[in-house]
Amino acid sequence: xxxxxxxxxxxxxxxxxxxxxxxxxxxxxxxxxxxxxxxxxxxxxxxxxxxxxxxxxxxxxxxxxxxxxxxxxxxxxxxxxxxxxxxxxxxxxxxxxxxxxxxxxxxxxxxxxxxxxxxxxxxxxxxxxxxxxxxxxxxxxxxxxxxxxxxxxxxxxxxxxxxxxxxxxxxxxxxxxxxxxxxxxxxxxxxxxxxxxxxxxxxxxxxxxxxxxxxxxxxxxxxxxxxxxxxxxxxxxxxxxxxxxxxxxxxxxxxxxxxxxxxxxxxxxxxxxxxxxxxxxxxxxxxxxxxxxxxxxxxxxxxx
Amino acid sequence: xxxxxxxxxxxxxxxxxxxxxxxxxxxxxxxxxxxxxxxxxxxxxxxxxxxxxxxxxxxxxxxxxxxxxxxxxxxxxxxxxxxxxxxxxxxxxxxxxxxxxxxxxxxxxxxxxxxxxxxxxxxxxxxxxxxxxxxxxxxxxxxxxxxxxxxxxxxxxxxxxxxxxxxxxxxxxxxxxxxxxxxxxxxxxxxxxxxxxxxxxxxxxxxxxxxxxxxxxxxxxxxxxxxxxxxxxxxxxxxxxxxxxxxxxxxxxxxxxxxxxxxxxxxxxxxxxxxxxxxxxxxxxxxxxxxxxxxxxxxxxxxx
Numbered sequence: 109x110x111x112x113x114x115x116x117x118x119x120x121x122x123x124x125x126x127x128x129x130x131x132x133x134x135x136x137x138x139x140x141x142x143x144x145x146x147x148x149x150x151x152x153x154x155x156x157x158x159x160x161x162x163x164x165x166x167x168x169x170x171x172x173x174x175x176x177x178x179x180x181x182x183x184x185x186x187x188x189x190x191x192x193x194x195x196x197x198x199x200x201x202x203x204x205x206x207x208x209x210x211x212x213x214x215x216x217x218x219x220x221x222x223x224x225x226x227x228x229x230x231x232x233x234x235x236x237x238x239x240x241x242x243x244x245x246x247x248x249x250x251x252x253x254x255x256x257x258x259x260x261x262x263x264x265x266x267x268x269x270x271x272x273x274x275x276x277x278x279x280x281x282x283x284x285x286x287x288x289x290x291x292x293x294x295x296x297x298x299x300x301x302x303x304x305x306x307x308x309x310x311x312x313x314x315x316x317x318x319x320x321x322x323x324x325x326x327x328x329x330x331x332x333x334x335x336x337x338x339x340x341x342x343x344x345x346x347x348x349x350x351x352x353x354x355x356x357x358x359x360x361x362x363x364x365x366x367x368x369x370x371x372x373x374x375x376x377x378x379x380x381x382x383x384x385x386x387x388x389x390x391x392x393x394x395x396x397x398x399x400x401x402x403x404x405x406x407x408x409x410x411x412x
Numbered sequence: 413x414x415x416x417x418x419x420x421x422x423x424x425x426x427x428x429x430x431x432x433x434x435x436x437x438x439x440x441x442x443x444x445x446x447x448x449x450x451x452x453x454x455x456x457x458x459x460x461x462x463x464x465x466x467x468x469x470x471x472x473x474x475x476x477x478x479x480x481x482x483x484x485x486x487x488x489x490x491x492x493x494x495x496x497x498x499x500x501x502x503x504x505x506x507x508x509x510x511x512x513x514x515x516x517x518x519x520x521x522x523x524x525x526x527x528x529x530x531x532x533x534x535x536x537x538x539x540x541x542x543x544x545x546x547x548x549x550x551x552x553x554x555x556x557x558x559x560x561x562x563x564x565x566x567x568x569x570x571x572x573x574x575x576x577x578x579x580x581x582x583x584x585x586x587x588x589x590x591x592x593x594x595x596x597x598x599x600x601x602x603x604x605x606x607x608x609x610x611x612x613x614x615x616x617x618x619x620x621x622x623x624x625x626x627x628x629x630x631x632x633x634x635x636x637x638x639x640x641x642x643x644x645x646x647x648x649x650x651x652x653x654x655x656x657x658x659x660x661x662x663x664x665x666x667x668x669x670x671x672x673x674x675x676x677x678x679x680x681x682x683x684x685x686x687x688x689x690x691x692x693x694x695x696x697x698x699x700x701x702x703x704x705x706x707x708x709x710x711x712x713x714x715x716x
Binding site for chain 2: 124131134135137139141143169187188205208210222225226230234240242243375
């Protein structure tokens, strides 16, 4: 307990911890966004021809009026909704970004990613302190699934696997084109995407480079699910190769892509993988692209 | 599933959803900060005479080296730690804000607030969707405590009550002075702080205004805990009044403070409380101060 008269001398820079308070509130902001998506607020407003009142939204999403009012107010404060007053009544509508990214029918929808973040990752991260202490994933505490390996846990059922693949899919739908065109990859025609998952980045690659073919190299069960849910037969320049990139030989290629892969592994295993890729490279031709779309030094690989 | 050739036309404003992606990452940022606090990273670095290596930090906080390395990298990316390279080795030290706000011994420490946010609020908010749908708090799902009333759940044990009061305490230690000096309150000498909890705002008030006395009006069990843990006898101008501000009469005062109170209640109950305060006011003298320190429209009262 501090004495009543304590005053603290700090420099101007440290005078008010706005940044730290923002960090402390981060999870409130995330869950507000997630809940509005889960309840279908943005879908409801997108399907309406005109802005809706609180009563109409609460009825439409089948939620309590008090809870809905607080949620809509929070979303408005976060610039996820617009409000206008008509005849003294507040009316809500989507912002442009909400229409584009937070409605299920949008081709660049983030809703699948948001569902996965809200239901799975959020709860896993509740055990982050234990994860750092033990250096191991916490899926057992979060979901009762004991697992030495991250992907055993992520892929513990086909349903979970599809959800995880939808997460990866929605990320690449948004920034995949920017990633594959950040460098001119047109000299490379035979491309392997190691851990290519749902194939969203592969699709962006063949769209950007009409001469290339991209082979998705992933575990057999991932390939099976990807064929069923994500890659249709009309993607003729996207194909599959079943394998484990730690255990199996890598086929010849002009270019290997490792996108959001290395952060899942320790330095030792990452070096092992990169060494293997280096040895498989066609001499003097094949570079490797490692992509990680994150804030600098903010790893999402904590729960390895 | 979107066809491979889908492209989306958006205006420049909606072209890349940086803000939404930041919101989606908010909980990762919160938990990174919380975990670094819980493991004592900032305390360890504050107690050291010189910057520490990864190995020294991992040993000092008794955590895995891989997990610690990822945690320190994330904290550095969030500007919570400084790094420098000595003889080819990365060395970590606290930033000024981390020293002031994230170490347990600091008089304006946020660590108690962070522990409460991490252990209690974070898990409650996992059930936000149900809370909005049902319009009721989710303590039963989160902690097995069935409760109609928010404060029954918050105060379900003395330990939980102390933790909640520490949270309130650390908030007012940081911004209480700014709040009580935002207006000149020197004309008011008999002040009641309704729901004054740990008394941290009351202490800031008597510090700022040497003529006033502040009486903390709160539930009997809160008053008991506040006397035991937060308000020492040498705070002669801070006293207590046991009561329930909905049920019991309000004593006469020059000024009533309602700080972080109304967001806990529905509009109906808030109006009931404000009407009661208005009627208790000494004619033509007593204003009411309602304080809510939050982002605009971002309510922390979701789980009422």
